[in-house]
Amino acid sequence: MNLFFLFISLFFSIDFEFPAEHFYSIQEPDSIEGNFIMRIEDLAWQSGYDIISTDRMSVRFNNRYFGPYGPQPQLLLDGIPFDAEFAGLIYSQHFPISNAQIKSISTVSGIGISNHLPYQTGQVNIESEAPAGGLSLFYSGQIGHNGGEPGPWVYDPERVSPNIERFGPWLDGGISYNAEEWHARALIKYHNYYHVDPFVQNRTRNMRIITNPSQSLSADANTYLGMIEAGINKNKVKMRARFNHNQSNEFLFFQPLGREIPSVFDLNQYSLDFNFSLGKEWALKSLYQFTDKKIGYRRNRFDHNPDWNQQTNSLLFTFSQKNGIQFGADLKQVESNGSDSFNHKSVYTNIFARSAINLTDVLQIDTYLSTIVSKEEPAFNISTELAYNGFQSYSPSLSWFYAHIPAAVANPTDFRVQNGWMIYNQLDIPFTLPDKIPHSELTGISLNQHFAITGYASVMLKVVYTNHYSINIPNQQVRYDPDFNTIPGMYTLQSDQNGKTVGGDVELKVQTGQHTFHSLFFSHTQTLSGTEAFINYRKTVPKTLIQYSFLLNPYRDIKIKTAIQYRSSTTWNEFEQIDGEQTRSFHTQYPPTFYTLKNKLSSHLGIDLQIAKWFWQQRLRGSMQLKNILNHKLQSHPLGVREGFSFMARLEVRI
Amino acid sequence: MKKISLSFLFIVFSSLSLSAQNPFGHLDLSLSGNYIFLGNDITKRWTPGPGLLLDIKTPYYLGELETGVRYIRFSELDFEDSGFHSTYVFIGWSVPFTFTDRLSLLPGIRVGITYLYQDNAKIYDGYRFDNDESEFSWEMQLRGRYKINTGWSVHITTAFNRTVLNLPMNQWYISAGITRRIESPKWVKSILR
Numbered sequence: 001m002n003l004f005f006l007f008i009s010l011f012f013s014i015d016f017e018f019p020a021e022h023f024y025s026i027q028e029p030d031s032i033e034g035n036f037i038m039r040i041e042d043l044a045w046q047s048g049y050d051i052i053s054t055d056r057m058s059v060r061f062n063n064r065y066f067g068p069y070g071p072q073p074q075l076l077l078d079g080i081p082f083d084a085e086f087a088g089l090i091y092s093q094h095f096p097i098s099n100a101q102i103k104s105i106s107t108v109s110g111i112g113i114s115n116h117l118p119y120q121t122g123q124v125n126i127e128s129e130a131p132a133g134g135l136s137l138f139y140s141g142q143i144g145h146n147g148g149e150p151g152p153w154v155y156d157p158e159r160v161s162p163n164i165e166r167f168g169p170w171l172d173g174g175i176s177y178n179a180e181e182w183h184a185r186a187l188i189k190y191h192n193y194y195h196v197d198p199f200v201q202n203r204t205r206n207m208r209i210i211t212n213p214s215q216s217l218s219a220d221a222n223t224y225l226g227m228i229e230a231g232i233n234k235n236k237v238k239m240r241a242r243f244n245h246n247q248s249n250e251f252l253f254f255q256p257l258g259r260e261i262p263s264v265f266d267l268n269q270y271s272l273d274f275n276f277s278l279g280k281e282w283a284l285k286s287l288y289q290f291t292d293k294k295i296g297y298r299r300n301r302f303d304h305n306p307d308w309n310q311q312t313n314s315l316l317f318t319f320s321q322k323n324g325i326q327f328g329a330d331l332k333q334v335e336s337n338g339s340d341s342f343n344h345k346s347v348y349t350n351i352f353a354r355s356a357i358n359l360t361d362v363l364q365i366d367t368y369l370s371t372i373v374s375k376e377e378p379a380f381n382i383s384t385e386l387a388y389n390g391f392q393s394y395s396p397s398l399s400w401f402y403a404h405i406p407a408a409v410a411n412p413t414d415f416r417v418q419n420g421w422m423i424y425n426q427l428d429i430p431f432t433l434p435d436k437i438p439h440s441e442l443t444g445i446s447l448n449q450h451f452a453i454t455g456y457a458s459v460m461l462k463v464v465y466t467n468h469y470s471i472n473i474p475n476q477q478v479r480y481d482p483d484f485n486t487i488p489g490m491y492t493l494q495s496d497q498n499g500k501t502v503g504g505d506v507e508l509k510v511q512t513g514q515h516t517f518h519s520l521f522f523s524h525t526q527t528l529s530g531t532e533a534f535i536n537y538r539k540t541v542p543k544t545l546i547q548y549s550f551l552l553n554p555y556r557d558i559k560i561k562t563a564i565q566y567r568s569s570t571t572w573n574e575f576e577q578i579d580g581e582q583t584r585s586f587h588t589q590y591p592p593t594f595y596t597l598k599n600k601l602s603s604h605l606g607i608d609l610q611i612a613k614w615f616w617q618q619r620l621r622g623s624m625q626l627k628n629i630l631n632h633k634l635q636s637h638p639l640g641v642r643e644g645f646s647f648m649a650r651l652e653v654r655i
Numbered sequence: 656m657k658k659i660s661l662s663f664l665f666i667v668f669s670s671l672s673l674s675a676q677n678p679f680g681h682l683d684l685s686l687s688g689n690y691i692f693l694g695n696d697i698t699k700r701w702t703p704g705p706g707l708l709l710d711i712k713t714p715y716y717l718g719e720l721e722t723g724v725r726y727i728r729f730s731e732l733d734f735e736d737s738g739f740h741s742t743y744v745f746i747g748w749s750v751p752f753t754f755t756d757r758l759s760l761l762p763g764i765r766v767g768i769t770y771l772y773q774d775n776a777k778i779y780d781g782y783r784f785d786n787d788e789s790e791f792s793w794e795m796q797l798r799g800r801y802k803i804n805t806g807w808s809v810h811i812t813t814a815f816n817r818t819v820l821n822l823p824m825n826q827w828y829i830s831a832g833i834t835r836r837i838e839s840p841k842w843v844k845s846i847l848r
Contacts, residue, residue, distance in 0.1 A: 147791055147819035152701065154777045154784040155734035161821040163784070555716055557848065590782040616846045624766070626791075631819075645819055647791050 036561050036610045037102045038142070038625045038648045040092035043124065045563070046521040046547045047107040048505060049073070052540075054200065054253045054260070054640035056167075057193055057221065058089040063109050064503055064525045065442065065466060066121060068540050069255060069474050071409050073107070073122030079115045080242060080271050083291050086263075087252055087306075087413060093191040093223035094267065095126070096244040098172035100140040100621070100652045103129040110444070111381045111403050112368050116285040116318040118330055118352045120370075120381065120405060131176040131185060137655045138176070143168035144648035146197075147631065162198055162585050162593055167648065181234045189225040197641035198585040198593050203485045204251055205586045207262055209301045223248035223265075236277035243270050249298055252306070256413065257427050258478035258486040258574070259639065262298040263306055267291070280322075287316040304427055307339040324356030324366070334408075340422040346408060349373045362390035372406065377439060379404040395450040400443070407437040411472050414493045424491065429476075431491040438496055441469040460507040467500050468530070473537045476574055480581040485597065485639060489577070499530020501538065517551040536573040542603075544568040557614040567634075568603045575599035575638040597638065604634045623650045679847040682839050683712040687812065687832025689725060694826040701729040701737070708830055713839065713847065718750040719761065720847075731774075739773040743792055743816070757802040765794040769818045792818040800834070808834045 036042060040059050041051045050062040062068040072085055077097055084094035108114050109122035117123070144167030153159045169192055176185035224247050231240035246267040251260040274286040291312045297305040311334075318328035330350040337343050352370040359365055364387045372379040383401035408415045414437055417424055424431045444466040451459040473494040478486035503525030510518045523545045527538040546566040553559050579599040584592045607630055612623040624647065628634060631645040689706035691698060710723025725743040749763025771788040778784070796814035803809065811831050818824040839847075 145789075145791065148821045149788055149790045150784065151771055151788055151790060151818070151820035151822070151824065152697070152729070152737060152739050152773065153820070153822050154773075155737040156700070157779075159822060160777075160779070160784075164821075590779045590784075615848070617848060620846075626766070645791075 036559075036612065036623070036625070037099045037105075038610070038623065038650065040090075043092075043105055043126075044107075046507070046519060046549070047105075047124075048109055048521075048523060049107065049122075050542055050545055050567070052636045052640075054637045055193070055221075055251065056641060056643065057093060058091045058250075058253065060089060061122070061124075062541055063122065064464065064501065064523075064541065065110065065444070066410075067537055071121045071405065073109065073124050074117065074119050076115055076117070076123065076125040078128055079117075079125065080240065080273050080287065081117065081289065082244070082271075083267060083269055083293060086265055086293070086295055087254055089253060091223075091248070091250070091265070093189070093248060094225065094246045094265070096187065096225065096227040096242070096246075097126060097128055098138070098140050098174065098187065098189065099142070100172065100623075100650060101128050101138065101174075103127045111370070111383050111401055113326055113352060113354050116320060116326070117287075117316065118350055118370055120403065120409060131178045131183065132654075133178050135177050136175070138172075138174040138652070140170075140172040140650060140652040142170040142648060142650040144646055146643065147645035147647075160591055162590065164198070166194060167646070168192060182230070182232045184230040185228070187225070187227040189223065191223045193221045197643070199583065199595055199642045200640070201586045202483070202584055203639075204260060206483045207251075207260060207300050207302075209299065221248065221250050223250075238275040240273045241271065242273075244268070252295065253639075254427070255474055256424060256429055256431065256476055256488070256491045258476045258488050259484060261304045261306060261427070262300040264294075264296040264298045266294040266296065282322075283320045285316070285318040285320070285328075287314075289314045305339065306423065308421070308423070309337045311335045325354070327353035336416055336421070338416070338421045338423065339426060342416075342421045344416060344419045344421070346374065346376060363388055374406065376408060377406045379406050379439065393452040397448045398445070399448065400445045402443045403441070405440040407439055407472070410440040411437055411474070411493060414472070414474070427488070429488045429491050433493050434495045437472060437493065438470055440471050442471070443467050443469070456512075457508070457510040460505070462505040463502070464504065465500070465502045468498050468534065471497050471499075471534065473497050473533050475533070478575060478578060480578045480597075482582075485583050486578060494533040497531045497534040497537070499534035499538065500528040502526055502528055515552060515554045517553075519549050521545075521547045539571040539573070542568045542570055557618070559612050561610040563608040563610070565606050566603070570601050572599045572601070572638050578638075595642075599638050601635050601638065604632055606630065606632065606634060619654050621652045621654075623652075624648070678715050679713050679839050679844045681713065681836050682843065683719075683808075683834045683836050685710050685712070685810065685832050685834040687810070687830040689727060689828050689830040691727070691826045692829055695824070696822065697729075697824045698826065700733045701739075702732050703826070704728040704730060708832070712749070715748070718748050719763075721747045721749065721763070721765070723747075736775045737773070739771050742770045742772075744768055744770070745792070745794065747794070747796075749796070749798065751800075759800050759802075761798040761800060763796050763798070765796065767792055769824075790818050790820050792816055806836050808836070810834060
């Protein structure tokens with residue numbers, strides 16, 4: 001009630017002025033301003049994706065179609081894909097861009113084509129701020145902290161509590177040169193993080209081998225990244241070349257094991273992107289990428305060594321016509337290597353086409369077709385949307401899709417194990433896999449309605465019905481261990497599960513004045529029916545997600561954002577056997593604090609406040625984020641951190 | 656406490672004036688003596704001494720932007736060798752309500768970090784808690800300012816500060832001080848804009 005009172009007072013305290021412009025297009029994918037990207041979960045804000053994380057750095061994007069263990073969306077930086085995924089987890093430290101340089105993010109989910117690139121599960125395109133003309137330098141330092149340090153109460157034996165962790169420092173630096181017809185830029189990043197959240201520290205520290213009890217916790221994770229890019233934009237040709245090298249010492253949460261493996265990540269990616277204008281009507285995009293990715297040994301108690309390497313060559317051609325026709329081919333060659341002489345090669349060709357045809361003056365049909373040709377498993381995907389454009393301020397559309405996701409994409413780890421990778425044996429994971437992993441198959445139908453209200457507000461309503469004909473659900477029924485929280489039980493890939501869901505989204509965007517903007521996103525999904533495994537799996541997806549933000553931009557140099565999120569509870573069947581068991585903070589973190597492991601995670605209401613201000617004629621920007629100011633503990637995974645109040649501060653310099 | 660803080664924020668925000676100011680046009684340099692007159696357990700187990708606050712304010716459109724530092728010494732009371740120094744570094748924003756030509760009232764909020772430096776490290780069972788600690792703090796303040804002339808003014812302030820330790824530190828302050836107003840140098844305006 002008090003919060004409502006506060007926000008009403010904020011709302012009515014500002015004069016209303018109605019601008020002629022600044023209205024979000026309803027034709028574009030959902031997009032958000034990038035100024036307040038402080039942490040990775042900010043990327044998914046009001047996108048329909050829920051974020052699941054054990055350490056707040058590595059995440060799974062969780063949407064209504066595939067759940068938390070489904071294939072992750074394709075990540076793009078300025079229209080060029082980049083790889084930041086390791087064993088199904090996306091590591092934000094591996095993004096070849098500083099959070100401070102993100103201008104906007106657009107997301108789509110499902111199947112289709114966006115940015116001239118076909119996608120099978122979804123796409124997140126990060127747009128970076130255009131560098132200033134000429135030579136410019138950039139530097140950013142970010143650090144964060146959770147509330148709850150012991151302070152002077154360390155002197156009271158009855159009230160002393162453990163030290164809390166620190167985020168960062170995250171140090172990014174770059175140089176760029178922007179001329180009329182060409183540009184070049186380089187970026188280096190160093191990100192540091194300690195896995196010492198009291199809920200996870202005992203497990204992560206024990207994995208790294210206990211030495212001297214008085215030694216500081218060796219639960220650090222650090223990443224080094226370097227990126228260089230050059231591009232030409234002349235007449236009818238636009239070309240960009242990008243290279244990034246990433247290296248990090250990490251903790252990889254390996255779902256089939258049911259806990260982390262200390263690991264070293266190494267990634268090199270080369271990209272060549274060409275865009276040609278072919279006359280007045282046609283354009284051609286061609287993209288070549290080579291990615292070399294490794295997960296290697298980091299000293300650990302069990303001597304676990306993932307010893308995995310994957311090299312991918314991909315070549316894409318997309319022809320696009322001004323009036324909405326697109327077609328092309330995406331060729332991929334993937335070679336995976338691992339311990340025990342594991343070697344597997346696959347070649348895939350995705351032939352795709354899209355056309356937007358006006359059936360009448362007011363009725364348009366947009367169809368996308370994709371055929372994946374492969375020795376292992378061909379696949380076929382189709383989506384179509386029928387849109388009515390007869391009204392000025394109202395646009396209804398009906399869309400339908402059928403998706404066939406090969407096992408190599410939907411369940412890549414199990415697919416490799418089935419083709420000879422001995423990782424489960426090496427990690428002593430008892431497991432059972434089907435003789436042949438079936439593909440995932442689903443179809444969905446949605447009714448979408450967009451309303452533009454007087455040009456200052458828009459409403460989007462969406463109802464979605466999804467039928468999963470076949471989905472393979474990884475399941476690791478962990479058992480309890482006092483030192484490591486879990487030891488792996490029998491890992492199974494519950495194949496050929498099926499079920500139906502229905503859900504809806506409401507999105508409301510209102511510009512109440514020249515300097516104020518409200519947006520509200522509401523999503524609800526209900527499981528209608530399904531196999532027992534499907535129904536249990538769907539419980540890991542929050543049924544209800546509500547995200548509201550209020551953006552105040554009173555003057556050119558300052559922005560203030562308030563964000564409120566409600567996330568409903570989730571239940572994790574995999575962790576049933578450890579529900580109610582005890583875990584504790586690490587023994588040298590005096591005094592030990594005890595926690596109860598739970599497989600049911602409570603609903604959560606969180607409020608964040610963010611402020612960013614420019615100084616020195618827009619050369620210096622200070623940003624601050626107060627996260628979860630109600631201090632309700634948020635936990636998105638049963639083995640993940642329980643985060644209360646925290647704050648992040650960032651300082652950027654641009655010269 | 657939540658109702659008081661939310662009501663305070665309502666008062667601040669619901670009364671915003673639309674009068675334009677010359678942003679960053681002048682700097683108010685204030686030096687104040689501080690005294691904690693009320694607090695939670697922290698003030699019962701330690702003895703806070705008088706403190707010193709230095710802050711700089713500058714007009715920023717609808718209000719005044721400020722930054723500053725406050726130092727207070729907490730002496731041991733219940734726990735041997737447990738005295739510590741507390742330094743609060745903050746940024747803040749306040750809104751001036753002018754009653755007469757000379758008298759104005761400024762409610763405001765501050766956020767920052769409280770750095771605690773203990774006289775001695777504490778060791779339990781071989782585990783050492785280091786001397787230095789820092790934690791996030793927020794503060795609400797109400798300043799009454801009396802203008803003596805164009806260059807000088809005096810003020811009395813009351814403030815509530817909360818440092819979000821595991822056992823939060825809550826303190827009520829009263830402070831009194833003097834302010835010198837100077838024209839902002841060009842380089843200062845250039846940095847702040």
